């Protein structure tokens with residue numbers, strides 16, 4: 001039985017590790033997914049949000065009534081807004097307009113001030129991260145209770161959350177019997193933090209990158225060049241520029257995963273194992289299957305199930321949306 005906790009912040013983390021039956025049977029390995037969708041704000045990003053705010057408090061950057069600003073694909077914003085609500089702060093979130101309505105609705109529900117930006121790359125000043133950076137500079141002097149620019153992209157508190165919690169939890173839950181960890185990169189906080197934590201405990205553990213189409217991370221780790229082709233509908237992952245968190249990540253193996261591969265894994269998991277997961281989880285599990293196949297039977301591979309599928313019901317579980325994208329639909333939805 002889990003013990004009771006005092007508040008929202010304390011409820012973040014300590015998620016279960018779920019054995020993925022079909023992936024394990026297919027590969028002869030034990031493949032586990034860490035159920036990050038069970039965090040109180042609904043995603044793995046609750047961990048980074050909590051750590052970023054606690055660090056901001058420690059450094060006296062913010063006090064009750066102060067403002068937190070972040071550019072986010074949604075999940076970090078939701079985590080920040082909820083931790084902020086529970087600790088007496090306000091939030092201003094910038095988000096690309098093409099992120100799911102479910103995430104944007106949740107941010108509004110939290111009371112965050114939401115600014116939607118065009119879905120343009122970082123090089124464009126209208127980009128969501130650039131907009132957040134600009135607003136943080138502009139508003140700094142007028143916020144009498146302090147302004148915390150969360151900056152998950154370059155903030156060491158983001159990987160630190162995974163170094164100090166996600167990684168040690170995985171090590172404990174597998175009792176150290178783990179051969180590989182694999183996941184995608186959004187900010188790189190997860191792969192960097194979990195990777196370092198596991199390697200400190202066993203330097204032989206392999207770290208795998210599952211990269212969606214349109215991301216430049218696979219080519220970066222293979223040949224040191226940022227190159228990408230294609231595009232992906234999966235949200236919160238894929239990266240086209242070199243951010244601090246990624247520079248320090250150690251990656252042994254790289255797997256490129258298409259949206260179709262990830263969707264087929266997701267539909268199967270929902271129908272046959274009762275797991276309704278977001279798009280990045282599909283990319284991660286498809287990566288875990290490929291990595292397990294490379295390692296051969298008898299190994300243990302762990303990945304992260306970053307958020308719940310309902311957060312994307314109007315996209316990756318919508319036959320209308322999927323048909324328009326030329327992608328497969330859940331067979332039972334017709």
Ligand code: PMP
Nearest residue numbers: 075186187188189190236280306
């Ligand atoms: N999956 C989802 C659904 C996310 O929102 C994010 C964060 N953007 C990630 C994966 C990637 O995690 P990280 O930022 O730690 O690389």
